[in-house]
Amino acid sequence: MTTNTVAPADVQQTGKPILEVVDVTKTYGEGHTAVTAIAAASLSVAEGQFVSLLGPSGSGKTTLISMIGGLLTPTSGTIRLGDQVVSDMSKKELTNLRAERVGFVFQSSNLVPFLTARENLLYVASLPKKHSRKAAAKRADELLGELGLSDRANNVPEKLSGGERQRVAIGRALMNDPDLILVDEPTAALDTALGRQVVQLLAREVKQRGKTGIMVTHDLRMVEYTDQVFEILDGHLTKSDGTTLLDGH
Amino acid sequence: MMLAFAEIKRARGRFLSIIGALALITFLVLTLSALSDGLFYGSTGAYRSSNADGYAYSTDAEGSLIRSRVPVADAQKYGQIPGVTKASGLGVLLTSGTGPNGELDLAVFGVEPGGAGIPTTLTQGRLPNPGEDSAAAVDKTVVDKGATIGSTIKVGDRSVTVVGVTQDSNYQLQPTIWTTIPTWRAMQASVRPETRGLPPNYSAIALEFSNGTTAASIPPVTGTSVLSTDEAALAIPGVKEQRSTLNSIIYTTLLVAALVVALFFALIVLEKRELFAALKALGTSTRRLANTVMTQALVASIIGVIIGVIAARLLGLALPAQVPTLFRTESLIQISIFTIVASVIGALFSLRRIARIDPATALGGALQ
Numbered sequence: 001m002t003t004n005t006v007a008p009a010d011v012q013q014t015g016k017p018i019l020e021v022v023d024v025t026k027t028y029g030e031g032h033t034a035v036t037a038i039a040a041a042s043l044s045v046a047e048g049q050f051v052s053l054l055g056p057s058g059s060g061k062t063t064l065i066s067m068i069g070g071l072l073t074p075t076s077g078t079i080r081l082g083d084q085v086v087s088d089m090s091k092k093e094l095t096n097l098r099a100e101r102v103g104f105v106f107q108s109s110n111l112v113p114f115l116t117a118r119e120n121l122l123y124v125a126s127l128p129k130k131h132s133r134k135a136a137a138k139r140a141d142e143l144l145g146e147l148g149l150s151d152r153a154n155n156v157p158e159k160l161s162g163g164e165r166q167r168v169a170i171g172r173a174l175m176n177d178p179d180l181i182l183v184d185e186p187t188a189a190l191d192t193a194l195g196r197q198v199v200q201l202l203a204r205e206v207k208q209r210g211k212t213g214i215m216v217t218h219d220l221r222m223v224e225y226t227d228q229v230f231e232i233l234d235g236h237l238t239k240s241d242g243t244t245l246l247d248g249h
Numbered sequence: 250m251m252l253a254f255a256e257i258k259r260a261r262g263r264f265l266s267i268i269g270a271l272a273l274i275t276f277l278v279l280t281l282s283a284l285s286d287g288l289f290y291g292s293t294g295a296y297r298s299s300n301a302d303g304y305a306y307s308t309d310a311e312g313s314l315i316r317s318r319v320p321v322a323d324a325q326k327y328g329q330i331p332g333v334t335k336a337s338g339l340g341v342l343l344t345s346g347t348g349p350n351g352e353l354d355l356a357v358f359g360v361e362p363g364g365a366g367i368p369t370t371l372t373q374g375r376l377p378n379p380g381e382d383s384a385a386a387v388d389k390t391v392v393d394k395g396a397t398i399g400s401t402i403k404v405g406d407r408s409v410t411v412v413g414v415t416q417d418s419n420y421q422l423q424p425t426i427w428t429t430i431p432t433w434r435a436m437q438a439s440v441r442p443e444t445r446g447l448p449p450n451y452s453a454i455a456l457e458f459s460n461g462t463t464a465a466s467i468p469p470v471t472g473t474s475v476l477s478t479d480e481a482a483l484a485i486p487g488v489k490e491q492r493s494t495l496n497s498i499i500y501t502t503l504l505v506a507a508l509v510v511a512l513f514f515a516l517i518v519l520e521k522r523e524l525f526a527a528l529k530a531l532g533t534s535t536r537r538l539a540n541t542v543m544t545q546a547l548v549a550s551i552i553g554v555i556i557g558v559i560a561a562r563l564l565g566l567a568l569p570a571q572v573p574t575l576f577r578t579e580s581l582i583q584i585s586i587f588t589i590v591a592s593v594i595g596a597l598f599s600l601r602r603i604a605r606i607d608p609a610t611a612l613g614g615a616l617q
């Protein structure tokens with residue numbers, strides 16, 4: 001671990017930054033009705049870090065990770081993922097970026113209801129331009145095994161429990177070996193114990209694979225599984241030292 | 250492809266409904282078209298099988314052979330018009346007669362053997378020879394009703410012996426028998442006593458043209474008008490009307506097919522907005538989702554059409570012979586293609602909706 005002199009004060013560097021967000025602003029709408037959802041946010045996350053993003057409803061959490069994941073384009077500012085400038089990309093480039101470099105876990109798992117767990121993984125494997133069916137099948141089986149889903153692999157989501165579905169969604173997010181995993185309230189649809197298990201699993205996968213992860217959550221108890229905590233309040237992003245969190249709730 | 254087929258396989262119920270709807274539409278359109286073809290072909294066979302290029306009617310007949318009456322001398326006059334290579338008298342009588350299996354409706358055609366206006370669709374035997382007055386060739390439908398070569402058919406007090414069989418040569422849905430002019434006259438005098446004692450005439454004159462001559466270019470003899478054989482077929486009372494009525498029902502039904510498919514896929518896409526948003530967020534291109542929907546529309550319509558075709562053919566076999574249906578391969582292929590194209594067009598309407606789905610709505614909170 002080397003000290004990095006140019007790092008922003010609020011970012012703890014543990015390796016080379018894979019994700020850099022510089023002065024990013026997002027404004028919805030125009031004129032009188034304009035809403036600034038994110039105001040001049042900056043952060044940088046190093047490879048292998050699992051970060052949580054906390055904040056009250058409407059504070060801009062989803063907006064921020066949507067921009068980072070190439071689902072929204074910032075009004076101003078720069079987002080860099082490795083050597084690519086996400087904030088400059090066209091729609092088509094963003095689609096490819098998401099297919100190849102970003103893994104998403106949604107609030108409700110949003111699995112394809114008519115594909116089995118295994119096929120849900122294979123489906124995303126077919127999205128990048130270059131893909132091998134054989135390698136994908138092998139990887140899907142490995143992931144399902146790791147997530148404890150081997151004997152559920154041929155079930156459609158309807159036949160899976162909520163926790164199992166979220167585990168499949170995690171497998172799907174990891175399938176294409178992305179650089180970045182983005183998770184928006186993964187436990188919203190689960191009870192506490194299950195939610196905890198899912199987040200634990202996520203943290204383990206992110207760590208083991210040396211991925212970078214950002215998890216949006218309302219749930220303070222999930223914070224213990226992450227390396228760093230960021231807070232958003234009314235579109236303003238700050239790195240938390242752990243004290244304000246307890247004050248707010 | 251993976252999505253398209255997996256959904257059809259695993260969400261079979263909903264696709265069965267659209268396949269069923271398309272099968273029903275195909276069945277309906279095919280049956281209507283078979284009826285339209287049956288009526289058309291059964292009404293116009295005498296013209297379509299004829300060797301004549303045109304027909305001259307009395308002007309007041311409006312193209313109806315039954316109403317038309319032309320003086321015998323007009324045949325000679327037509328024969329002298331340049332461009333006319335043959336002009337033969339033609340006699341028509343719609344009546345009933347007695348065949349081996351009893352009474353049957355008949356259209357008696359008196360023709361001049363070797364002249365114009367004789368059928369070219371002989372499948373067995375021969376036409377009556379010149380001067381052979383008690384012989385007739387009959388349409389296959391008469392054979393279906395029990396006649397064979399050598400059997401006797403009686404109209405009024407005149408009997409003829411069957412010497413040949415023609416095909417697809419009926420007139421106004423009545424089976425035809427093809428005999429000589431004198432036999433026709435004798436039959437007419439026998440069943441229509443009011444025609445006795447009138448100066449001899451023909452119903453119409455069948456014409457054969459030299460190359461390059463058309464019906465329109467012939468100066469008609471006074472009191473008559475000339476139609477080409479194709480025009481004559483459409484001029485049969487009711488034929489044009491039947492055909493255009495049935496055709497407009499067919500086109501409307503095809504439009505309904507497009508609407509049904511459009512509605513179905515609009516619903517499917519509406520229902521899957523959230524899933525499609527998630528798939529787009531995962532990096533699925535709009536194009537791939539569009540391909541999925543179009544593939545499904547194509548597969549559903551092809552299966553629906555196949556079932557519809559089979560059902561229509563089975564109905565065709567089960568229908569009694571009195572119902573004039575004709576299943577032509579040409580119409581069948583045409584309608585199948587039209588139905589599939591209509592479905593694909595219907596499905597195209599959902600593509601705009603797919604394109605408009607915003608992947609950003611896939612993340613929690615943004616959908617509200």
Ligand SMILES: Nc1ncnc2c1ncn2[C@@H]1O[C@H](COP(=O)(O)OP(=O)(O)OP(=O)(O)O)[C@@H](O)[C@H]1O
Nearest residue numbers: 028035037056057058059060061062063613614615
């Ligand atoms: N598409 C949009 N158009 C206009 N305003 C939007 C849009 N999406 C979000 N906003 C606004 O931007 C602000 C931030 O929204 P965002 O969804 O990022 O909040 P959040 O922190 O994810 O909230 P939650 O915890 O409820 O999910 C809110 O005021 C919201 O109303």
Ligand SMILES: [Mg+2]
Nearest residue numbers: 062613614615
């Ligand atoms: Mg949110």
